[in-house]
Structures are given as structure tokens and as C-alpha cells.
Amino acid sequence: MRLRVHRRGLFxxxxxxxxxxxxxxxTTECRNIDLDRMLDPARGNLVIGARLPHMSLVFDRDARGPGHHLIELDDLTTKSFARLDWPTDSTEPFTISQLGPRRL
Incomplete structure (x- = not known):
């Protein structure tokens, strides 16, 4: 059975x-520990999938090189999209790019 986190490819x-x-x-004031908690499959990742219908969460580890990840959240109904750029060694606020009518 696919979780919502896996559905993006289906659409x-x-x-x-x-x-x-x-x-x-x-930008966001989220820090590395916040993102670690959200993306842990036993914690936030499952909750995001269960509590946000029509949403897809994609975690692309090392997308921009070692320790530089991308996190994407898609609303498949409204075609809204958010991408968080996560350089794990940075102390600066993380950058978020958003598209569509719904702010994610």
C-alpha cells in the first residue's frame, strides 16, 4: 500500500x-533538528501524509551534493508546490520557493 508520500509519481x-x-x-526559521523530526518516518513524515490530504512529500537526499538536500511538498489538487533548500551545514535560514494558489 502506498502512503501519500509516495503518490507524486502516480499523478x-x-x-x-x-x-x-x-x-x-x-525563508524559514526551521533548523536541522526540526527537519530531522519532520522527516523521520516514525514521526512527522507519517503524520504529514495522514493529516494533509492531497499532499505529497518528497525528500531528495544529497540532491545538490553531499549534505545538501531538497524537500518538496505538492498539493496535487491545486497544483501548489513548495521546495525547501536544505544545506545541512548552514546556520542561515533555509530558502523556500512556492508556486500556486495555496501557501504550503
Missing amino acids: GWEPGEDALAGAAVT
Whole structure:
């Protein structure tokens, strides 16, 4: 049985790089420990999948090199999208790019 976290590939929707270039960019005060807790399959990851219908969470480990991950959250209904850029060795606020009518 697939969890919501795995459904993104079934719907085949993801914004292209052109769309992402025009995304709204913000920052978050989340820190590494916060993200570790959210992405732990026994903790936040399962809760996100269970509590947020129509959402897909993708964690791309080392997407931009060792220790530099991407986290993406998609609302498959509204085609809203958020990408968090997570360099694990940084003390700066993390950058988030968002598209669509719903702020994730």
C-alpha cells in the first residue's frame, strides 16, 4: 500500500524549472533538528501524509551534493508546490520557493 508520500509519481505532476524561476521565495526559521523530526518516518513524515490530504512529500537526499538536500511538498489538487533548500551545514535560514494558489 502506498502512503501519500509516495503518490507524486502516480499523478505525474511537477513544476518545470521555468515555473520555479518565477516562484515566490521566502525563508524559514526551521533548523536541522526540526527537519530531522519532520522527516523521520516514525514521526512527522507519517503524520504529514495522514493529516494533509492531497499532499505529497518528497525528500531528495544529497540532491545538490553531499549534505545538501531538497524537500518538496505538492498539493496535487491545486497544483501548489513548495521546495525547501536544505544545506545541512548552514546556520542561515533555509530558502523556500512556492508556486500556486495555496501557501504550503
